[in-house]
Every structure is written in C-alpha cells, then in structure tokens.
Amino acid sequence: MAIFAIYSIKGGVGKTATTVNTAYLCAAEGEKTLIIDIDPQGSASFYFRIKAKNKFKKKRLLKGGKTIDENIKGTDYANLDLLPSDMSFRNLDLALNEMKHSKRKLKAIFEPFKHEYQHIFIDCPPNITLVSENIFNAADYILVPLIPTTLSLRTYEKLRAFFKKKKFASDKIFAFFSMVEKRKKLHRDILKERLSDSPELLQAYIPYRAEIERMGLSREPVVFTYPTSDATSAYKKLWHEIKSRCLE
Amino acid sequence: MQPIETYNIQARTDLQAVREKIMDNFSTMLEGSEKNSECYYDTFDWRLYQNNVVLKQEVDRIKLCNIDSEQAIAARKINIDKSSIFWWDLPDGALRDRLSEILDVRALIKRIDLVRNVTRIRILNEDEKTVLRVALHELMFDRDTPLREEMYALTISPVRGYAEEHADFVSFIESCGVAGKAKNLFLSMADRLQYEVGAYSSKIDIRLDPSMQSDVAVKMIIKSLLSVMRQNEEGIRNDIDTEFLHDYRVSIRRTRSVLSQIKGLFLPELSSRFRAEFKILGNMTNRLRDLDVYLLNENQYKEILPESLQNGLDNFFKRLKAERKKEHDSLVKYLDSPAYDELMGSWQRFLESAQPADDSELIQAAVPVIDLAGEVIRHRYAKLVKIGQKIDYNTPNDKLHKLRIQCKKLRYLLEFFSSLFPQENYNVLVKRLKTIQGTLGDFNDYSVQQRKLLAALKEEDQQDDRFYLLAAAMGGLITHLHHQQLRCRETFSSIFSEFINQETNQLFEDIFDQS
Numbered sequence: 001m002a003i004f005a006i007y008s009i010k011g012g013v014g015k016t017a018t019t020v021n022t023a024y025l026c027a028a029e030g031e032k033t034l035i036i037d038i039d040p041q042g043s044a045s046f047y048f049r050i051k052a053k054n055k056f057k058k059k060r061l062l063k064g065g066k067t068i069d070e071n072i073k074g075t076d077y078a079n080l081d082l083l084p085s086d087m088s089f090r091n092l093d094l095a096l097n098e099m100k101h102s103k104r105k106l107k108a109i110f111e112p113f114k115h116e117y118q119h120i121f122i123d124c125p126p127n128i129t130l131v132s133e134n135i136f137n138a139a140d141y142i143l144v145p146l147i148p149t150t151l152s153l154r155t156y157e158k159l160r161a162f163f164k165k166k167k168f169a170s171d172k173i174f175a176f177f178s179m180v181e182k183r184k185k186l187h188r189d190i191l192k193e194r195l196s197d198s199p200e201l202l203q204a205y206i207p208y209r210a211e212i213e214r215m216g217l218s219r220e221p222v223v224f225t226y227p228t229s230d231a232t233s234a235y236k237k238l239w240h241e242i243k244s245r246c247l248e
Numbered sequence: 249m250q251p252i253e254t255y256n257i258q259a260r261t262d263l264q265a266v267r268e269k270i271m272d273n274f275s276t277m278l279e280g281s282e283k284n285s286e287c288y289y290d291t292f293d294w295r296l297y298q299n300n301v302v303l304k305q306e307v308d309r310i311k312l313c314n315i316d317s318e319q320a321i322a323a324r325k326i327n328i329d330k331s332s333i334f335w336w337d338l339p340d341g342a343l344r345d346r347l348s349e350i351l352d353v354r355a356l357i358k359r360i361d362l363v364r365n366v367t368r369i370r371i372l373n374e375d376e377k378t379v380l381r382v383a384l385h386e387l388m389f390d391r392d393t394p395l396r397e398e399m400y401a402l403t404i405s406p407v408r409g410y411a412e413e414h415a416d417f418v419s420f421i422e423s424c425g426v427a428g429k430a431k432n433l434f435l436s437m438a439d440r441l442q443y444e445v446g447a448y449s450s451k452i453d454i455r456l457d458p459s460m461q462s463d464v465a466v467k468m469i470i471k472s473l474l475s476v477m478r479q480n481e482e483g484i485r486n487d488i489d490t491e492f493l494h495d496y497r498v499s500i501r502r503t504r505s506v507l508s509q510i511k512g513l514f515l516p517e518l519s520s521r522f523r524a525e526f527k528i529l530g531n532m533t534n535r536l537r538d539l540d541v542y543l544l545n546e547n548q549y550k551e552i553l554p555e556s557l558q559n560g561l562d563n564f565f566k567r568l569k570a571e572r573k574k575e576h577d578s579l580v581k582y583l584d585s586p587a588y589d590e591l592m593g594s595w596q597r598f599l600e601s602a603q604p605a606d607d608s609e610l611i612q613a614a615v616p617v618i619d620l621a622g623e624v625i626r627h628r629y630a631k632l633v634k635i636g637q638k639i640d641y642n643t644p645n646d647k648l649h650k651l652r653i654q655c656k657k658l659r660y661l662l663e664f665f666s667s668l669f670p671q672e673n674y675n676v677l678v679k680r681l682k683t684i685q686g687t688l689g690d691f692n693d694y695s696v697q698q699r700k701l702l703a704a705l706k707e708e709d710q711q712d713d714r715f716y717l718l719a720a721a722m723g724g725l726i727t728h729l730h731h732q733q734l735r736c737r738e739t740f741s742s743i744f745s746e747f748i749n750q751e752t753n754q755l756f757e758d759i760f761d762q763s
Binding site: 030048049050051070071072073074076081219 | 320370375376377378406407408409410
C-alpha cells in the first residue's frame with residue numbers, strides 16, 4: 001500500500017494527466033486504486049465525468065470517516081474509484097488553520113482508506129500551503145512533474161529546500177520531466193544534462209502530445225483512449241519506473 | 249464491494265424485450281457481446297459456497313470470486329480441464345493458498361459446465377458517466393452437467409457512489425416482467441440444474457420431538473446415517489478424495505454405536521446381526537483408510553526428517569500407493585456386489601418396517617425419546633467419570649484407550665440427541681468434550697502410527713540395498729512420534745481434570761436431570 005501525491009508548485013505542468021493515467025495503469029493491473037482529487041480546479045474529477053455531491057463541503061472532508069466514504073465514486077474503469085473535488089476545497093486551508101494538529105489532519109483522514117485500497121493517488125493543489133504540508137505528511141511518495149525549463153527547475157529546487165527546512169524526508173520526492181518537446185533545444189539540453197547529473201530524477205519522461213491535451217474533450221485517460229500511442233507508452237514507462245523505485 | 253443483483257428471465261424473447269426497454273428508457277452504451285465456455289467447481293460438501301466464494305474456470309484462467317459481487321479474490325492463468333482437482337495440484341500462489349485454507353483434503357469437482365453468451369450494457373447519466381452496468385446472460389449448460397438446458401438472466405452491477413440511479417434502475421427492471429429475483433447467478437444456475445447446494449453434511453442434523461416414541465426417533469437417526477453412507481458411495485467408487493470414505497466410515501461407526509448403546513428398542517437378534525454386519529463392513533475399509541492417512545501424511549513425514557533421510561521413504565510410499573489401488577479396487581468390487589446390495593437392502597427394509605406385534609422385549613420402544621436420551625447419556629457420563637477418576641500420570645496406555653472409546657460413545661450420543669436439549673449449555677458441554685477428545689485422539693494417533701510404521705518396516709525386504717535408509721527414516725519418524733505422544737501424555741491429566749469437575753457435573757445435571 002502506498003500513497004502517491006502528484007504535486008507541483010506551478011500549474012499547467014501535466015500534473016492531473018499524470019494522476020489520471022498512472023492511477024488508471026495501476027488499477028488496470030488489478031490493484032484497488034483511489035484517486036483523491038483535492039485540486040480545487042477538479043480536473044481529475046472532470047476527466048472521469050464525476051461530480052461531487054452538492055452537500056459535500058470542506059468541513060465534511062475534515063470530519064473524515066463515513067462522509068468521505070459516501071462521497072467516493074466508482075469511475076468507468078475496474079478497480080478505480082475517485083473522491084471528487086469540490087469547489088469549496090479552495091477554502092480548505094482556512095479550515096485547517098482553525099484546527100488542532102493542523103499539519104497532520106489529512107494523514108489521519110486518509111488512514112481508513114488504506115484498508116480498502118492498495119494504492120492512493122492524490123491530485124494536489126498547486127502552491128505551498130497548509131494543505132500541501134498536510135499532503136507531504138500523508139503521502140509516501142511525492143511525484144513532481146517538471147517542464148524542462150529553467151523556471152520550472154527553480155521551483156523544484158525551492159520545493160527541495162522547503163522539504164529540508166521543514167524536515168520532511170526529501171527522498172520521498174520523485175520528479176520527472178513532463179510536457180517535453182524534443183524539437184526545442186532548451187528541452188533537449190536540460191533533459192540531457194539533468195537526466196545524467198541528477199540521479200534522484202526519474203528517467204522516464206512524458207512528451208508533449210496533442211492526445212494528452214485532448215483528454216479534456218474525450219474525458220478518458222489517454223492510455224485508455226489511445227492504447228498504442230507514444231503518450232501511452234511514456235506513461236507506462238513512468239509507472240513502471242515509479243513501481244520499481246518506490247514499491248520494490 | 250456491493251453485491252450484484254440477479255434476475256431470472258423466462259425465455260430468450262423476454263431477454264430481448266427487456267433489452268429493448270432498457271435501450272428505450274435510458275442513455276446507454278453497448279459494451280459488446282462475448283461467448284465463452286465456463287466451468288464452476290466446488291467440493292462434494294460445497295465448501296466454497298459455504299465460504300461465499302465461487303471458483304470459475306474461464307477460457308485460460310481460474311478465478312476465485314466473491315459469490316455475490318463476483319469480485320475476484322485470486323486468479324491464475326491455467327486451464328484445469330479435469331473433472332476434479334485438489335488445491336495442491338495448482339501452482340504456488342495466492343489462489344492455491346486461499347483454496348488450501350478452505351478445502352483442506354477435499355477435491356474440487358466440476359459442478360456446472362456451460363457456455364455463456366453475455367451482452368454488456370452501461371447505463372449513463374447526463375455527463376455520459378457510467379452509473380451502473382447491466383449484463384444479459386444466455387447460459388447453455390453443457391457436457392458434464394446433469395441437464396442440457398438453457399437459461400436466461402439479467403444482472404445489475406452497481407457503480408460506487410450512484411445508489412440513487414441504481415435504485416431507480418432496479419425498480420424499472422422489476423416492472424419489466426422479469427421472472428423473479430435470485431440470490432446470485434451461481435445459485436440461480438445450480439437451482440436450474442437441481443443441485444441442492446449446501447445440502448450435504450456429514451454432521452447429524454435431525455430435529456427430534458421430545459415426546460416422540462424412542463424407536464421412531466432412533467430410526468430417524470439411523471436413517472440419516474444410512475443416507476450419509478449412500479451419498480458417499482459414488483465418491484468412493486470414483487475415488488475423488490479421501491473424505492468420502494472417511495464420512496462413510498464415521499456413519500458406520502455411529503450406526504454401530506447407536507445399536508450397541510441403546511438397548512430395548514429393536515429385537516435383539518436383529519440388532520446384533522446388523523451390528524456384526526456393520527462391524528465387518530467397517531473392517532473392510534480399515535486398511536484403505538490407513539493407507540489414505542499414510543499418503544496424506546507423506547509430506548508431513550518427510551518434513552519431520554532431515555533431508556538426508558527423506559528419500560528413504562520414496563519406495564515405501566510408492567508401494568503404499570500400489571497397495572492402496574488394490575485395496576480400493578477390492579472395496580469398490582464389494583460395493584458393487586450383490587452381497588452389499590443385500591446388506592443395504594435388508595437394513596433399509598428393517599428401518600422402514602413396522603415394529604413386531606409381540607413387543608415384550610422392546611421395553612424402551614414406547615418411552616418418550618427425551619427420557620431415553622437423558623438416561624443413556626447420564627449412564628455414559630457416569631461410566632466416563634468412573635474410569636476418568638483413576639487416571640493419573642502413571643495410568644497405562646490401554647486405560648487411556650478405553651477412556652477415549654467412552655468419550656467417543658458419549659460424543660455420539662450428544663450429537664444424536666442434540667435437538668432435544670437447550671443449546672447453550674449443551675454446546676459448552678460438547679466443546680469441553682471435544683477438547684479432551686482432541687488430546688486423546690492425538691495421543692492415540694501417535695501410538696497407532698508408531699505401531700503401524702514398525703509393523704510396516706517388518707514387512708519390508710531386508711535384503712534390499714536401500715533398506716538401511718528406510719529403516720533409518722522409520723526410526724526417525726517413530727522417535728519423533730514417540731516424543732509427540734509423550735507431550736500429549738504430559739498435558740493430558742490436567743486437561744482431563746479440567747473436564748471432570750464440578751462445573752461439568754453441574755452442566756450435566758442442568759441438562760439431563762430427570763426433574
């Protein structure tokens with residue numbers, strides 16, 4: 001059993017696509033898998049055509065237990081369930097602020113799911129906030145998509161520095177390149193340099209592909225819609241490497 | 249995991265009609281149809297069913313699934329293609345492990361063999377999200393199943409988090425003229441094939457009325473024992489697993505025990521004739537059962553020994569297997585003989601006949617069964633206490649053997665008459681008795697095994713150049729068994745004095761006192 005948090009300080013880096021596709025691959029191997037969508041944009045929920053119940057509010061999430069359980073929904077795929085996002089999650093920080101043990105609250109809430117699910121994937125909101133700190137506590141591994149640009153690499157360094165400062169185990173962080181466009185020289189250079197110099201980075205990377213962008217229209221994981229595409233084989237390689245680095 | 253709902257459907261045309269109604273009333277997505285062969289396996293006594301699971305052979309894999317949700321618990325890519333199989337015939341893995349826990353020494357038997365033509369439809373909401381799945385099944389039973397028939401069914405699999413949509417759909421289906429709801433698809437198929445799923449049990453389960461005449465009640469008990477014997481004959485003949493013979497033998501022993509422990513119900517000459525006949529029948533099966541036990545213990549014996557001696561037993565077990573085949577053949581020959589037919593026929597006739605007109609010898613026949621039961625049980629317990637009180641650390645083994653027999657007799661009586669007494673205390677009593685029987689049984693097994701191994705060794709060819717290895721291995725086993733026996737012996741006195749104490753006496757008084 002492992003909890004994977006898919007996290008990025010920056011938005012628009014292919015975070016949700018990673019969550020959806022790796023979780024799908026995991027479930028397809030027969031493992032009971034849960035996606036927890038706490039990104040207020042709710043893109044993961046959108047991709048699976050799942051809406052939260054109107055009544056499901058942040059206070060209820062923080063109560064945990066039965067309320068969450070009732071809100072979990074089956075996706076259209078075997079072994080894959082999802083706890084949908086709710087717009088009110090944007091205020092989760094405020095609510096956490098008012099509580100005791102505010103940095104460990106989510107970890108306690110996710111605890112009961114360990115019995116039902118073999119693996120959990122959390123699609124995290126961007127930025128470093130109290131919610132992210134909660135997630136860094138709760139997750140066993142933090143998967144961080146990086147666009148091969150200088151700016152993106154800087155945010156990655158910032159994240160590592162934050163982990164160091166807050167004494168989170170930085171070996172939980174597994175970053176990988178995402179939205180890679182090989183036709184761009186900068187991307188090629190950064191990939192070449194970093195993949196050989198930074199052993200903590202995952203070797204598998206996700207290319208920029210129109211199929212992935214089209215997930216917003218098809219509302220299905222790209223690995224399901226285009227099982228033979230390069231995007232699919234990239235996600236498969238990524239998932240394979242995550243398993244071998246984290247689970248074996 | 250939520251259960252799947254199953255509905256029976258009368259005819260193929262009805263299935264078609266339901267399908268059209270679904271398509272007309274819901275936003276749907278047709279997932280497609282597939283046609284596959286499937287077999288379901290279970291043991292003779294339906295152990296998988298009793299554990300709420302089914303084992304299904306699909307095209308190239310076997311799957312152990314929850315019976316209601318059809319969720320796979322374990323699966324393995326393999327094609328068994330056999331009419332029966334043991335868990336130890338399967339490759340290592342989760343499936344084998346799970347089955348070993350449930351099956352023990354029982355074989356899986358092919359129970360349902362069919363071709364399934366299934367059409368799967370998803371029901372969608374306004375976002376085109378699947379909110380539940382429907383499957384329409386055409387099932388054609390095949391080759392090895394008793395009836396060549398077709399049946400039709402519809403199943404609804406819920407999707408988590410869409411309970412309202414599910415409830416709406418279920419009430420829609422129920423208004424569509426389906427033939428009725430089934431508990432699950434497995435039971436629905438079994439029902440169609442006229443299997444009495446879960447019906448067989450070697451345990452005695454007869455409801456007696458306390459005021460019933462004793463002879464009538466006891467005949468009911470004996471008839472149920474006879475029925476168990478008859479149900480196991482086929483499995484013995486086909487040599488499916490060792491439990492058929494085991495259950496058969498237990499029924500013989502129980503029958504003999506009734507006849508010897510309860511007097512004054514039937515004419516003494518008939519009673520003793522059948523006792524003698526069943527004793528002979530029991531003896532005819534002794535050697536085969538011994539061989540079964542040896543062979544079941546093969547791996548365990550080998551594990552006791554150091555690796556250097558394990559091979560010493562190979563030829564020995566090879567010979568036992570050959571001998572077992574002969575013994576089995578000769579038992580089957582007897583079961584197929586006119587003599588056996590005659591025995592069972594006359595026994596059956598006796599059990600169904602009216603009592604003789606002159607019943608001066610049948611002094612207990614008209615006594616209400618609750619009184620008779622109380623009397624024989626009290627009598628047996630008194631005997632047990634009498635022997636038991638003299639047991640201490642130095643008691644010779646044959647006394648312990650006698651005690652074991654008394655315990656067994658008492659246990660049988662408690663089982664026969666269980667339905668007559670309040671269950672709560674009764675179960676406590678039986679549980680206590682079981683504990684002590686467990687220790688006595690182990691003690692006896694260890695001693696019998698030592699004796700038999702030694703006797704078997706004497707029969708071996710001492711000129712054989714591997715005799716020394718066999719002798720060393722046997723020596724190792726016998727020594728090990730001896731130590732086990734001593735350990736039993738050490739714990740026995742304390743276990744037994746815990747059984748025969750004030751509390752147990754009180755239980756007996758509470759349950760069986762005439763007042």
